[in-house]
Amino acid sequence: MFSWLWQFVKFYKTRLAIAIVALVFTSALTLSLGQGIRLMIDNGFGAESYDGLASALQVTLLIIVGLAIGAYFRFFMVSWIGERVVADIRRQLYGRLLKLPPSFFEDNLAGEIQSRVTTDTTLLQTVIGSSFSFALRNTLTFLGGITLMFISNVKLSLVVLAVVPFIVFPLIVIGRKVKRLSKDSQDKVATVGAWAGESLQHIKVVQAFTREALVSQQFADGAEGAFQTALQRIRYRAFLIALVMIMVMGAVTVMLYIGGTDVLAGNLSAGDLSAFVFYAIMVAGSLAAVTEVYGDVQRAAGAAERIRELIATEPDIQTPAQIQQVDFAKSGPLISIHDLAFSYPSRPDHKALDAFNLEIQQVERIALVGPSGSGKSTLFDLLLRFRDPQVGGIKIQGTDIRDMDLESLRDLYALVPQQPVLFSANVVDNIRFGKPDASQQEVEAAAKAAHAHDFILELPDGYYSFLGEQGVKLSGGQKQRLAIARAILADPKILLLDEATSALDAQSEHLVQQALDELMKERTTLIIAHRLATVAHVDRIAVLEHGKLVDVGSHDSLLQSSPLYKRLAELQFRSHETVKSAI
Ligand SMILES: Nc1ncnc2c1ncn2[C@@H]1O[C@H](COP(=O)(O)OP(=O)(O)OP(=O)(O)O)[C@@H](O)[C@H]1O
Structure with a gap:
């Protein structure tokens, strides 16, 4: 996945470098906050000194300002790269889809392809534009935190490490289960959504057969199924939250007991203990964060693979390497x-x-x-x-x-299909589809030739009236005449x-026939x-x-x-x- 993504990211190396510098900078500063806390407790509270407290707070404030500036650049640059790269991928993907022959779309469901263009790319965007930097930042914090923990206190570090398997193991096992269930519930919601979309699109048929109750019941059953799956997932999650909470808090209490005893015995300063607790919380937090986004990164790898495949699909019908020109002056x-x-x-x-x-x-x-x-x-x-x-x-x-x-x-060629195809746009844009650079006069001339001009003028905004999806706002004959106007404008051989x-x-038929006669002329x-x-x-x-x-x-x-x-x-x-x- 990374080498594939690199070919999109490589155009933005400067921004990437700024993002990485900001990333390392903010991780380092986050960890150094621990030293601010130590200074505050030992030099301020411990020494009972107002000056000590003030200077410790100054240092802390300075770190926080640096952190804020770093975070601004990190967030801005990483999100910028995420959005930019995904826009590039979407463009390339859509460009490729438009070149694939119609047979491709018979074998691959349009819904599935649409999901690749939208859902898969959005997933990639989340990963490139946030999860990835989040994971990197937390890995740095984790490594830095562990190192600082061991430097400041080996005994306490070992206590913390001893608890880690008890937290991570259930997290992984239950996490997997939750992931599977959440995929199930997503699929169920998607099916219900597709169903709803289809029945709303064909609302006339549903209502004409008075099957609202049936369709509504089917939808309700689907929604109920999705709820039941979600419920299972919620139970596991709730259990997981409680478990992690008790393990983490338990570990912190044990650590505070051991560390606190050392402080009371005078073997450790209160500031050192506080700094240590801070590092331990950072380490635990970053570990949890990394495991959380790990799933996202994995799903994104799947999404990237599907997009990569689609972009790599070569249309089986293409312009040949050697083109022959056609001589229309020739007889025959x-x-x-x-x-x-x-x-x-x-x-x-x-x-x-x-x-x-x-x-x-x-x-x-x-x-x-x-x-x-x-x-x-x-x-x-x-x-x-x-x-x-x-x-x-x-x-x-x-x-x-x-x-x-x-x-x-x-x-x-110009193709006038059996069912006139109109796009959700206005009249002018629909006719101009036949010749995108046509002037307004040319469009009107084509509409006149197709006997469409008069009815277009009667529409609320004339040529600029919006036609609705598939031209739902027009009659069958009017749609046909617009499709004919488009072909007249294209002026094909x-x-x-x-x-x-x-x-x-009869009246409509007559008008359409007249439009066709005009179109077929010569x-x-x-x-x-x-x-x-x-x-x-x-x-x-x-x-x-x-x-x-x-x-x-x-x-x-x-x-x-x-x-x-x-x-x-x-x-x-x-x-x-x-x-x-x-x-
Ligand atoms: N995409 C397809 N995949 C497989 N078979 C197809 C496909 N499209 C058409 N056929 C088959 O090819 C044959 C010719 O179909 P075609 O659509 O060209 O007929 P037609 O004369 O245009 O019919 P109609 O007047 O009903 O539109 C039919 O037997 C049809 O079942």
Whole structure:
């Protein structure tokens, strides 16, 4: 863990050096307080001298001022390094996550990854920014304290050491148990929290089915489970506190008895005994502190390992070392898909696409139709290179997309997904996602072209209205038109359109269709057509079944040549006649 962390910390060596100096300085000063106490008792009280007391207090005050200054620098520098390093780690981690292909997020739960970005990094921050310096400071105090104890009184030191195993042993045994229980209760709280989050997110479904009581009961059961686990932990902890208290206080009493006898016999000064007690308390305190943060450091080591793994994950789809440029002036098809075969890694025997061949010309509009699961969305994923095929390939103007720069490839496309994706931001930022440097005029022009301008102006703050999470404040058709405005602004060469399945009312449908017509103008377009009414707007229709391209043609020719197409058409329009009149 330390060598890995070092590559982040090494940029801040000066601050680290200041922190270490301040750390050593404050530990030394803390211990020297013991001498202040000794002077105060022997030269002040013992000698019954006001001057002795005053000068002893002056020394003590001086030490305290030094301690305060040292503590300021120590705390500031160590916390600074902790915050800075964790911010750097978070940035690197998030940057890496954004580059991983979508398949990675199918195999790794989004919740788990999110926890690595937030919880694990926060844990690291606590450790780097406080626990670590706390442990180091206490180790120094411990070592210094022990040394001073032995220098000032060997006999008493041995008494103290004899008690240590009786304190440390139960501390370790019960401490482990407590740690396990507290992890259990954390997990339980997390599960309950996730449950609560999910049911609140889907509050409409919960309320529509009037299942509030059921969900509430499930939550209550979960919360009760978490409480019971916490209760066990609290019992152990309470016992531990009582045990440590009696052992420590017992040891101090024994020590005071032996030391006190020596003072009465004149073998030891009262100041020496006080200083010794002070050291012993420091040593015991620092030992307890180190064992306490030891667990944190261990957990942080686990967290660091998980983050390190994630940062080290190489995306399996990357820009190749040798990039080929695409010459769009060249003649020939814009996209050619040849002998394509693809299976998802989780289902290697099942071909999602199989022996697929298709050529798409510049500014051609192609509709992909086929039953659910026939491979339409998979084809989009392969075009965007979210996944690579096992057999065959895809060429853009004759260049294999695996030889292209990944970013330039994806820049060719705009994707309008089935469910419009809107971010928790305002209208302008959502549209500008298509082209981050677009001016306000460009954004408005795109919104006008997408027939979204008018409804945007009616929103409370017009273009600057906040849309809520996933754009909850808009209707289905409005969301779609915003997604279309975003694609218009992006002005891509190729448009990938996954038509929305949910039916819109006639007026909304009409507006969305007009927006789409604007978007498709003079652009190569692939549409996943769920409703056959859409096929009226395309040049060719490709019919897919079980990952194979079974037919390509116009609506009329397919009705003749493709039984599958005919069946799909009949299912949607009930009769041939209605299809004709609809188109
Ligand atoms: N992530 C995945 N892992 C494993 N199999 C998948 C995955 N996604 C899709 N499949 C499978 O691949 C096949 C093609 O799916 P695809 O989503 O491309 O179909 P589709 O034609 O787009 O369907 P729909 O019209 O219902 O969206 C299906 O059999 C599906 O079960």
